[in-house]
Amino acid sequence: xxxxxxxxxxxxxxxxxxxxxxxxxxxxxxxxxxxxxxxxxxxxxxxxxxxxxxxxxxxxxxxxxxxxxxxxxxxxxxxxxxxxxxxxxxxxxxxxxxxxxxxxxxxxxxxxxxxxxxxxxxxxxxxxxxxxxxxxxxxxxxxxxxxxxxxxxxxxxxxxxxxxxxxxxxxxxxxxxxxxxxxxxxxxxxxxxxxxxxxxxxxxxxxxxxxxxxxxxxxxxxxxxxxxxxxxxxxxxxxxxxxxxxxxxxxxxxxxxxxxxxxxxxxxxxxxxxxxxxxxxxxxxxxxxxxxxxxxxxxxxxxxxxxxxxxxxxxxxxxxxxxxxxxxxxxxxxxxxxxxxxxx
Amino acid sequence: xxxxxxxxxxxxxxxxxxxxxxxxxxxxxxxxxxxxxxxxxxxxxxxxxxxxxxxxxxxxxxxxxxxxxxxxxxxxxxxxxxxxxxxxxxxxxxxxxxxxxxxxxxxxxxxxxxxxxxxxxxxxxxxxxxxxxxxxxxxxxxxxxxxxxxxxxxxxxxxxxxxxxxxxxxxxxxxxxxxxxxxxxxxxxxxxxxxxxxxxxxxxxxxxxxxxxxxxxxxxxxxxxxxxxxxxxxxxxxxxxxxxxxxxxxxxxxxxxxxxxxxxxxxxxxxxxxxxxxxxxxxxxxxxxxxxxxxxxxxxxxxxxxxxxxxxxxxxxxxxxxxxxxxxxxxxxxxxxxxxxxxxx
Numbered sequence: 001x002x003x004x005x006x007x008x009x010x011x012x013x014x015x016x017x018x019x020x021x022x023x024x025x026x027x028x029x030x031x032x033x034x035x036x037x038x039x040x041x042x043x044x045x046x047x048x049x050x051x052x053x054x055x056x057x058x059x060x061x062x063x064x065x066x067x068x069x070x071x072x073x074x075x076x077x078x079x080x081x082x083x084x085x086x087x088x089x090x091x092x093x094x095x096x097x098x099x100x101x102x103x104x105x106x107x108x109x110x111x112x113x114x115x116x117x118x119x120x121x122x123x124x125x126x127x128x129x130x131x132x133x134x135x136x137x138x139x140x141x142x143x144x145x146x147x148x149x150x151x152x153x154x155x156x157x158x159x160x161x162x163x164x165x166x167x168x169x170x171x172x173x174x175x176x177x178x179x180x181x182x183x184x185x186x187x188x189x190x191x192x193x194x195x196x197x198x199x200x201x202x203x204x205x206x207x208x209x210x211x212x213x214x215x216x217x218x219x220x221x222x223x224x225x226x227x228x229x230x231x232x233x234x235x236x237x238x239x240x241x242x243x244x245x246x247x248x249x250x251x252x253x254x255x256x257x258x259x260x261x262x263x264x265x266x267x268x269x270x271x272x273x274x275x276x277x278x279x280x281x282x283x284x285x286x287x288x289x290x291x292x293x294x295x296x297x298x299x300x301x302x303x304x305x306x307x308x309x310x311x312x313x314x315x316x317x318x319x320x321x322x323x324x325x326x327x328x329x330x331x332x333x334x335x336x337x338x339x340x341x342x343x344x
Numbered sequence: 345x346x347x348x349x350x351x352x353x354x355x356x357x358x359x360x361x362x363x364x365x366x367x368x369x370x371x372x373x374x375x376x377x378x379x380x381x382x383x384x385x386x387x388x389x390x391x392x393x394x395x396x397x398x399x400x401x402x403x404x405x406x407x408x409x410x411x412x413x414x415x416x417x418x419x420x421x422x423x424x425x426x427x428x429x430x431x432x433x434x435x436x437x438x439x440x441x442x443x444x445x446x447x448x449x450x451x452x453x454x455x456x457x458x459x460x461x462x463x464x465x466x467x468x469x470x471x472x473x474x475x476x477x478x479x480x481x482x483x484x485x486x487x488x489x490x491x492x493x494x495x496x497x498x499x500x501x502x503x504x505x506x507x508x509x510x511x512x513x514x515x516x517x518x519x520x521x522x523x524x525x526x527x528x529x530x531x532x533x534x535x536x537x538x539x540x541x542x543x544x545x546x547x548x549x550x551x552x553x554x555x556x557x558x559x560x561x562x563x564x565x566x567x568x569x570x571x572x573x574x575x576x577x578x579x580x581x582x583x584x585x586x587x588x589x590x591x592x593x594x595x596x597x598x599x600x601x602x603x604x605x606x607x608x609x610x611x612x613x614x615x616x617x618x619x620x621x622x623x624x625x626x627x628x629x630x631x632x633x634x635x636x637x638x639x640x641x642x643x644x645x646x647x648x649x650x651x652x653x654x655x656x657x658x659x660x661x662x663x664x665x666x667x668x669x670x671x672x673x674x675x676x677x678x679x680x681x682x683x684x685x686x687x688x689x
Binding site for chain 2: 235240255257263264265266267268269271272275276280281
């Protein structure tokens, strides 16, 4: 131990890295700055040096920079909560990770919009090395959100029906695909739009059983018997009608609030049908896991579906770090395409 | 030919405006209850919002008219049929899908009757089977509360609200009570303090002082009880402790219940609902329900549950009572159907 320590102190070298940081909360396109810094290229005993490969821009990243997200890293902070990288060296006491491993963050607020990062062993989590970039960069948040919401609230059986709004969102599409794989029927609510037919086709190709517009949901003409689970990322009126579709004892899980309206729920289903409302936050699920087994088990199942092509790759707009202002601007204003930083 | 008694009863022959469809009629009731039946002389029964909804045809469970009104009440066994487990003079109430309380006399099957302790004052006995059990179930069945834990509720002045206050006091929980602002707010607050409320706020007061208040008690409620809906549901559910539960039992505001996305997602609250009539009829809850009724009666005998303020009216004055109930500005109306000592046949 002592020897290693002395060796380190004598041959301390550093590598240069570029990163996107924010020094104070503000409007993300302006608050984020590109800078260069040095990281020690020799990790400490319990540290790993990660060469980050790809990282997306998620709504939570933007909220964090605005200062309105519950996880608030110490400032100045490197932006980004998701992404993956390759471990290029490990400290002498690192046991769970080895050089060459692909890793994703193991905590919120790690800062993934950077080329190189020196991280504590406990703050990253190894994943399947053979998983293609488009899957690995977004393995941590959306697929597990869909997966856990389908597994953790209602014991769904093959042939059961779930309903979701925001079905066109990234999580929504994962929900459709996982339902198809597990033999669960999905009823999917989307907003009406010009190219509705195209969207309906896209979602049906992913495995959606039914796609209806918000107006059709409010019209209540179509009946969907036996709905056990509703997934809500919109709120307001949409959640009100979603909850009304639930069968006796059903559950509506909220994981987002795109309409910025509170979650509305009618009295009847609550008190006569014994439905319940819950919420889901992926970060908390990760936080409360005492051991890695459940997480490994989930990633194994998900990466299996990804590698077999049962779950489709997401479409991205690829950006370099120096394009950050435009990329963040577009992430804020255009929700149809996910922005991704390529860092390698 | 069997003997019958002439009984006056409030009956609706079709669904509609209670001011119009409800009428005082005369019916014949058998004076000879059959095997395991009782002839009950009804003493008192309130006009609940539920009664109004039922007469309007707006309630989830509908009994086809003609129907004798009423949803809870207290009566006295006037004559017990052969093999009945009751004896003359026993105080009873009905717990069944059909609840014909608004009649001077009725013959009821033993299995639909529940014995009430004769020591319970009549006004309390007449209102014992809905509001206190609703409060009891909400406080007992959703969150494991310890002595000293906080419970927050809106509609604290309602029947359920007052039961919640009294039960919290009896169980050692602290109650935070939200009421709507009104002219006589200070005297209402005093009323609620008297029956055991720990804290009483108007909605506006709580809005402006909740942060400071919650800091001062150094704790957050684990349970929120919602009888109102709309923004009021949001107000009480968003101050819950992480993982806390909001239980809805009514929607007086007639607005959808609102909950913040962040309370659900980040604070992990759960939202549930209960209608005591349905809860109690579920097979798996039967033992619990009987236990609840026993406990509520014990608390009533001990004076730990008290009757809410009610205006007593004769069934001849039903028009006034129904009108007042629908306007919602008066206190609850209680029909006095028979005087407890009268015994004419």
